[in-house]
Amino acid sequence: MSIKEIQEEIVDEFSMFEDWMQRYEYMIELGKSLPIIKEEYKTEDNIIKGCQSKVWVHAELEGDKLVFTADSDAIITKGIIAILIRAFSNQKPKDIIDADTSFIDEIGLKEHLSPTRANGLVSMIKQLKLYAVAYQTQLN
Template sequence: MQTIKEIQDEIIDEFSMFEDWEERYQYMIDLGKSLPLIAPEYKTESNIIKGCQSKVWVHAELNDDQIEFTADSDAIITKGIIAILIRVFSNQHPKDILDANTDFIDEIGLKEHLSPTRANGLVSMIKQIKMYAIAYQTQLN
């Protein structure tokens, strides 16, 4: 199993291959298209990320001491953003999620290339993922 840091480094390498942000946005859209979709029964109001301009649903389940995330969004760029976060944090131990930094987002230049509302949404997505990790970490202790 890859560590969060290894996955983040992989994403940094992938984004560095692109010449400009138009290509990076296209890559994010492609990542969003490959996102394993959240089951319809989890597309509920309680799974919507508050603070996002578009609708983003995130569901988490604890399996063998690791959190498995599924997600979806009604906006293609946002779907790409959540796909990146799911790739980094899914199938990781809650403590590792809580200890992880998210500097890779700045390293790939994502936050600076998002509108202020999308950047706020990104922060809200990370906050919700960490909240799931806190809840499951508490269960494990």
């Protein structure tokens, strides 16, 4: 599945809920399905800077695809990173770099987060794309 198709799927899922309480509950559920990072990767180097809560992300190249694992000490944040990982994991680095992230606005996520969480969201997207840039360089 392409990043765009996954993003459209996420937008469709979020549109099923009438209010933000339901959407937050859904995000918490998504957080529970997150591919959890191994303890050995829960290091300072893997913490996303700019997040109020702790978020660890690890990236590994499997063949020509980038696979992400993550964890967070906050349940909503865990849901946010789960959404991003679902969209970007198991994709080629170049596709991640080129990916549009407007689906975040389509589900209304940024406007329903506190300013610090919204900044954290931006930092998470930036970090996933930085990993993609680093691995794309290795592939070339």
